[in-house]
Amino acid sequence: MxxxxxxxxxxxxxxxxxxxxxxxxxxxxxxxxxxxxxxxxxxxxxxxxxxxxxxxxxxxxxxxxxxxxxxxxxxxxxxxxxxxxxxxxxxxxxxxxxxxxxxxxxxxxxxxxEPENLDALAEMGLLRLAKRDHQGAQALLFKVIALDQRRLGNEIGEGTPDVAALKVDSQSPLKVYNGLGVLADLNNDFALSEAYYHLAMQIDPRSVLVQNSLGYSYYLAGQWPQAERTYQRGIGYDAAYKPLWRNYGLLLARMERYEEALSAFEQIGKRAEASNDVGYICLVEGKLDAAEQFFRSAIEQSPVYYATAWENLNRVQQVRRIRRMGGASAPTEAAPLAAPAQ
The missing domain is CATH 1.25.40.10 (Tetratricopeptide repeat domain)
Known part of the structure; x- marks a missing residue:
């Protein structure tokens, strides 16, 4: 051997x-x-x-x-x-x-x-991104971009690329361009992220991964109508892609379209979980009456299994007590945003 x-x-x-x-x-x-x-x-x-x-x-x-x-x-x-x-x-x-x-x-x-193995560099870069090592991820992904551009006869070096000068084809590493879009979103550079996502869409116009990432980017930028259209387009490409349904449900709940949000969350979980998810978003938004309604609904649907809804219902009561004591608002956590899958 x-x-x-x-x-x-x-x-x-x-x-x-x-x-x-x-x-x-x-x-x-x-x-x-x-x-x-x-x-x-x-x-x-x-x-x-x-x-x-x-x-x-x-x-x-x-x-x-x-x-x-x-x-x-x-x-x-x-x-x-x-x-x-x-x-x-x-x-x-x-x-x-x-x-x-x-x-x-x-x-x-x-x-x-093989220090220039494009696949290994790409995978390591995406792994670093998942581990929130943003600087390490960016350095590796830039190397992949440089190698891909060299393959296409477009020498750019390994530094920060000029996105407008980049070329792609069907063999370009879609997840790398998508990952750089995610990094740009994390830096609140939504124009840059959109440019990377559009490059990724040139590689595969029907990629549900890219539609989910672009929709999430629009959501973060406050462009909710564009986010909704993008999520709907992605669902048309692949209705079984769970991360997209979760982000779409989050958007609908933030838009106070609760029944539609429930339907979206039910695509990836049980009704009790969907009710809890919508309730949590209402809690974060400070809509305590609506949050309580959804948490109680989750408990009624699964009183033993869904203990999380009980915990969240208790949080609603805690927030109310803080408000009665004169607190201007409750110290709630940030909304649970599902980062696009890589």
């Missing part, structure tokens, strides 16, 4: 559930797949080449079988240690599962050998 780097050994250990690795990692890994998963055993017999392992890993990923996809990407790296595409996918799977440290190890392992 070819040598595997330290990060891969750690990932294999997590996958197999073992504390130590024996001389035959495949035997330990196989224990994860006990049962009737006949496809796994076919793969173990067939995946004798890195290309075959990559092919079946991609099929498993598309089918939602992340365990098998991870196993096969690891197999591809075992067979070809320079198959960095497999290592990037290993990092992606760990990121999706919330294994941030393992994801970082995978991307870092790629970058140690």
């Amino acid at each position: 070819k040598r595997i780097s330290l990060p891969l050994l750690a990932m294999m250990a997590v996958l197999s559930g073992c504390q130590t690795m024996g001389p035959e990692p495949e035997l330990n890994t196989r224990s994860v797949y006990s049962g009737d998963n006949s496809l796994l055993y076919q793969v173990q017999k067939q995946a004798s080449s890195p290309d075959k392992a990559m092919q079946i890993a991609a099929m498993a990923y598309q089918a939602g079988d992340l365990d098998q996809a991870l196993y096969q990407y690891l197999k591809a790296i075992e067979l070809d240690p320079k198959r960095y595409e497999a290592l990037v996918w290993i990092g992606r799977i760990h990121r999706e599962r919330g294994n941030v440290q393992l994801a970082e190890m995978a991307f870092a392992d790629v970058l140690a050998s």
Whole structure:
């Protein structure tokens, strides 16, 4: 067996559930797949080449079988240690599962050998953005932009780019341009964020990710009619995208269109949760009577399960007591805004 780097050994250990690795990692890994998963055993017999392992890993990923996809990407790296595409996918799977440290190890392992690997730079930058390391994220994403522009024959360097001079095509990394739009929103530079989102839409005009980000940007900028139109357009592209429904529900609640907000939140959760979400937004807005109504509705729908509504109802009573004692307003938290998914 070819040598595997330290990060891969750690990932294999997590996958197999073992504390130590024996001389035959495949035997330990196989224990994860006990049962009737006949496809796994076919793969173990067939995946004798890195290309075959990559092919079946991609099929498993598309089918939602992340365990098998991870196993096969690891197999591809075992067979070809320079198959960095497999290592990037290993990092992606760990990121999706919330294994941030393992994801970082995978991307870092790629970058140690290929410092200009566009996919690894992009994934590491988006990971930093998710961890709220905005400066680190921006530096990495700018590097990706420079590499993408070089591919398109547009040399710009790795500093802050002139967005108006950027070019994109269908192969450009959409999530990177979208991520830079999110960073601009976090700096309240809405004109810059809109420019990045429009570049992302040139890459994929029907991307629901970009529609959600752009709608959220309009919301933050106080341009609510534009936000509503953008969310509705995104729903038309993909009505199953949950982050968009949550942000759309937030917007509708802020616009005091409560029944529509409830319907939006119900697309991603139960009626009790939807009532609690609308009630919380009313609480933050200082609309205590409306907030109490929605919290009580949530409790009636799920008195045992939905304890959160009881806590929020108590907060309403606390705010009222503060007001009666002469407080001008209650020290409520900021509205729970759902940041666009990356």
